[in-house]
Amino acid sequence: MGNGVDDSRKMNHIEECVRRSDRIFIDTCSVLYEAATPFFERLSAVLQKTGKKLYITRSVMAEMDRHQRNKEKPELAARAREGFRNLVKMDEAGLLEKIGNPEDESFADNIFLAVFTRFRMKYHLMLITQDRNLATEVDALNNSQAVNVKPNIVKSIDKDGYLRNFYPARNEKQDSAAPYASRSLTPNSAQCFRICREVTAVPDDALSVQHVPGEQEMAFTDSKAPVRLQKKLAEGGEGAIYETDTPQVAKIYKADKITRRCHEKLKLMMSKNLQCEGICFPEKLLYNQYGEFVGYLMPKAQGEELGSCVFRAQRLKRRFPDWKKRDLVELSLTIMEKIKYLNDRNIILGDINPKNILVVSAKEVYFVDTDSYQIEDYPCPVGMTNFTAPERQGIDYSSYLRQRSDDNFAIATLLFMIMLPGKPPYAQQGGETSDENIRKMDFSYPCGDKSNGKTPDGPWRFMWSHLAYKSVKEPFYNTFAKDGEYQKPKDRLSVDAWISNFSNYLELLDNGIMGKNDYMSEWIFPKRYKHSDKVKYTRCEVCGEMEVEEGRGTICRACMDDPGKAEHYRCAQCGTEMIYTMRDKAENKKRHVFCMTCGHQVLYQAECRTCHKTFQIAREEAAFLQAKGYHMPKNCPECRKRQRLQNASVLQQTKTFSGRRTASYESSSGSGWWSSLKKLLFG
């Protein structure tokens, strides 16, 4: 925003839109929009240049007049006055055309729909509006099957006073509005693949191939045209990718992966002339010098693996240092558009894998390994645990045909891992695979009042809290949690629904609405929870600056962890620097006297009175005992623990006990306050 190249590009965009249109209309809400004035200036310049005019209906002007005189909403009145000033300036320059009657329809919307429907055969019409619903409806007129319809243009004013695309209307149903920024029309049935129920019978055994060409060797297309394999770009489990002497790259399979199933699947995929920018579909099959199938040619992809440059937080910070939350959302939309292209044609991706999506920028993404997609009855034989739906965990991927619901789960997971960069939705600690947690749908992030109580504090939770509630948090929770509304496979949101949700979210971010509530919501890595309207905040008693949530004490998060405000001291034995922060104090953590190493040093060794095993007392423990005035324990830790458990059950019967920790060390000599208490109570 605000750099010269960007500005002139955006000016050109305004000019282009104006040139393409015969009649340009503007809606009340756009005239009232905050950034309308700079836009009007630019529009005036363009209209002068092109000799065109801005059309305004008198009903819009009447509406504006009403707002001007609205005493109860002074802000609205002020903006209406400003809007009028802009219109008058245009009028005086001869650039404004007023039409209609002021009494026509109190809702200008219907006028626009009527006008646009009626005149679309004759004119290229353009509408400027901030209203998404109106925009969606007017734009939908373009999908009409009628012939001779001249397409219309619908735009909104962006926050800098230029034109931007509108965000499609909110729609939670599975089949919703046109995708963000792209105009791909829904394919007709001839362009779609069949939906099948059973895995194909075509065999997947390796065909015997005489030679698999490698670097600097030749391969051949169907028409026997030679293709030289040049530098090897990558190698995987299935085969290798080579640069060629054509603009495309070649994928050549390993000998044991060349099967009839593979061959037939590729032929099927190529039968429908699939074209989508950024998806690397197979274009031509390749054969060796004996005419045996060995691989295919595809467009060259660019960019770095999603799993590498986005899913590793530190790497993300280095690779895209300027990115904000909205860039992650835009990236998600770019990816989802392509998924939509595939899903619309009944292609199931199956293995939505962060290695198969390459990122150049938030707007430019490439899909590779397209030969693994599931088409008709050819399954996708691979998958990743994290992206596999709970009901499919543990089942061999090549034994079943996936459905939309499988892709829908994977899409939700992918989106989650983009918004919380690299974090799989189901907690994973300790090296077990996530499948257990996924099966149990043990989702550890709260939504409203619902929570499994396991959410750890910390950076990921902060990120979660800053997500938009209705557009993002709720749908994630409903998809991943056991008690979520979309937890059943058939209820999962489709890619269209997610596109709608994320378009919403992008609008909230780009319009500054999220930022107004809490500026940190625009960051990718917020440092604290989102401020909530429902919570009261007080000033921190230590620094007086940051705010503290009511009920969370009187010290702000920053001060709690600030080494500058903590107690610094030294290990009593070796002098290592130690620290006791305000958070430690607040959480009643033990203030260690010694560092780890010194604390572990064994001071005493003794024989357990009960079980006669030798046990040791280390330095830190000894110091703790001394400080509390306890005697050295006579029993080993296991026996002590057993005693404690026995004592605890006795404790429950004595309500007078205030809940203080009991002495962990049983002193059989009879001294010590625990024994005295016991004597007192039980004789």
Added chain:
Amino acid sequence: MEYSNFIRLQDLVNNPSARVPVCLCLDTSDSMKSVEDDGTIVHTGRTIYKDGRQWEIVEGGGESRLQAMRAGVDAFYNALRADDDARDAAEVSLVTFDTQARCIQDFGWLDRLEAVPTFTAQGDTHMGEGVNLALDLLDQRKQEYKDKGVDYFQPWLVLMTDGVPNGNPAELERAIQRVNALVMQKKLTVFPIAIGSGADMEVLRRFSPQRDPLHLKGLKFREFFQWLGASVSLTSKSTPGERIKLDTEGIKGWSEL
């Protein structure tokens, strides 16, 4: 807590990527001062009793075991630092055991490490105490991960010894039990490595119910640590929760099974 620990916790907040925790638990008893006979050694005729055994005092010879091990550890850290992903994900703790169990380096962000700390050899072989300390450090770090919601891959424990444990037998038993329990629950991977011919293979076998101890050929520490570094890199590049296949073929070159 130690100031350095505090910094570590802050690091989890600033770098929330999934971690690969690796414990190096290394024998630094007197026996590690021994040198291999590479043809240049000169026997002085004197002997000395240390670390439970009789040794010949010699002059010359090549690298001592300790030196070779130190060089290997250096190579390990360098390999990790050179790999972008391992730099963000790997956390290495260094515990040595001789007559004392010492934490030479606690878990933490590699970037903070200025130089690999040095260690010397002296004393007996208190293996149980060493392993217990390593496990305690690991437990503490896992709790810190949990507190901050940071994912971590299955931790690795590399146990290297060239001798027979002669510390507190109860501690040794406790260590073996703890390790076995963790391995059975799939919460730990152990690499027990025997150095030289005097290592107690039985004890090492007891530490590792699922993997036979590996016998380092000669002083091929560098090879082992390079393989370890590559494995950590591989792990850092994957997503937590996915199965990772370690390249066990690569081990064959420097060890005998």
